[in-house]
Amino acid sequence: MEFYKQVLKAMQENKVYATATVVKTEGNTPRKPGAKMVVFADGSIEGSVGGGIVEKQAAADCLKAMRSGETMLKTYSAISQEVADKGMVCGNNMTIFIEPAQRMPYLYLCGCGHVAQAVLPLAKAMGYYVVAIDARDISGYEEVLRPADELHILESFDQIGQLDFVPGSAFIACSFSHKTDGDILNVILGKEPSYVGMLGGKPKIRALFTKLKENGYPEETLMQIHAPIGLDIGGEKPAEIAVSIMAEVLAAKNGGSCRTMRDILHDSIFPL
Numbered sequence: 076m077e078f079y080k081q082v083l084k085a086m087q088e089n090k091v092y093a094t095a096t097v098v099k100t101e102g103n104t105p106r107k108p109g110a111k112m113v114v115f116a117d118g119s120i121e122g123s124v125g126g127g128i129v130e131k132q133a134a135a136d137c138l139k140a141m142r143s144g145e146t147m148l149k150t151y152s153a154i155s156q157e158v159a160d161k162g163m164v165c166g167n168n169m170t171i172f173i174e175p176a177q178r179m180p181y182l183y184l185c186g187c188g189h190v191a192q193a194v195l196p197l198a199k200a201m202g203y204y205v206v207a208i209d210a211r212d213i214s215g216y217e218e219v220l221r222p223a224d225e226l227h228i229l230e231s232f233d234q235i236g237q238l239d240f241v242p243g244s245a246f247i248a249c250s251f252s253h254k255t256d257g258d259i260l261n262v263i264l265g266k267e268p269s270y271v272g273m274l275g276g277k278p279k280i281r282a283l284f285t286k287l288k289e290n291g292y293p294e295e296t297l298m299q300i301h302a303p304i305g306l307d308i309g310g311e312k313p314a315e316i317a318v319s320i321m322a323e324v325l326a327a328k329n330g331g332s333c334r335t336m337r338d339i340l341h342d343s344i345f346p347l
Contacts, residue, residue, distance in 0.1 A: 078111050078122040091116040091179045091202050093137035097124050099170035104153045116141060116179055116202050124171060129153050133171050142204055144178030179204045181241045185259045186250035192219050193317035232258045242267035245324050249274045257283045264292060270327045272304035306333055
């Protein structure tokens with residue numbers, strides 16, 4: 076019963092999760108068909124498909140399914156490697172159906188400076204799979220970047236096109252120079268992004284947009300880039316800028332208007 080309560084709660088809160096259901100067993104297994112568990116984006120689990128190595132592998136595959144958005148039907152051995160090495164293997168398999176409720180949203184931080192470091196924990200708290208990318212020595216920043224799901228250190232941002240990007244992802248260009256942000260935009264605009272934002276002021280934006288237009292990108296594509304990135308909340312500290320950025324990223328993802336709730340509901344409340 077607790078399994079269904081947690082799934083219902085996750086649905087109501089629009090959380091990312093995947094369910095795992097045992098559909099077939101062979102031999103002596105810890106759980107039988109019908110056993111279920113739900114795995115959330117942070118790796119927490121409710122329910123069980125038997126514990127041990129099978130549950131650990133199934134939970135890892137649930138996280139993969141959240142990232143890909145695809146269902147899986149996988150067969151796991153319920154026998155430990157130690158027992159298998161002794162040749163004591165006879166059946167003991169469990170077939171489990173894994174179904175993600177929705178795909179985990181991806182956010183690519185292209186640059187790992189102070190603003191990106193402030194964005195990272197916010198994005199993780201909001202259920203994003205965060206990929207951090209840089210082309211500089213990150214010595215001294217390893218700990219603050221540890222929450223990233225993936226960290227890629229390139230020799231230069233010229234190599235960013237060699238990475239595999241998930242279509243429909245959000246991208247933030249926040250590297251260390253105008254040129255590298257231009258290299259980043261030149262690649263990610265062709266990767267079917269759901270959101271592209273870039274740090275920078277008017278001179279930088281005009282210069283980069285002019286270059287991108289010369290590279291063949293039409294003006295309507297350039298108009299989709301959120302630059303300068305973020306909402307106007309009046310803050311200048313990295314943490315404040317990060318809040319404004321993630322508010323805009325979420326508004327783009329959820330179809331929000333970026334208006335205040337007071338303005339949205341004002342006419343339905345007043346006059347009293």
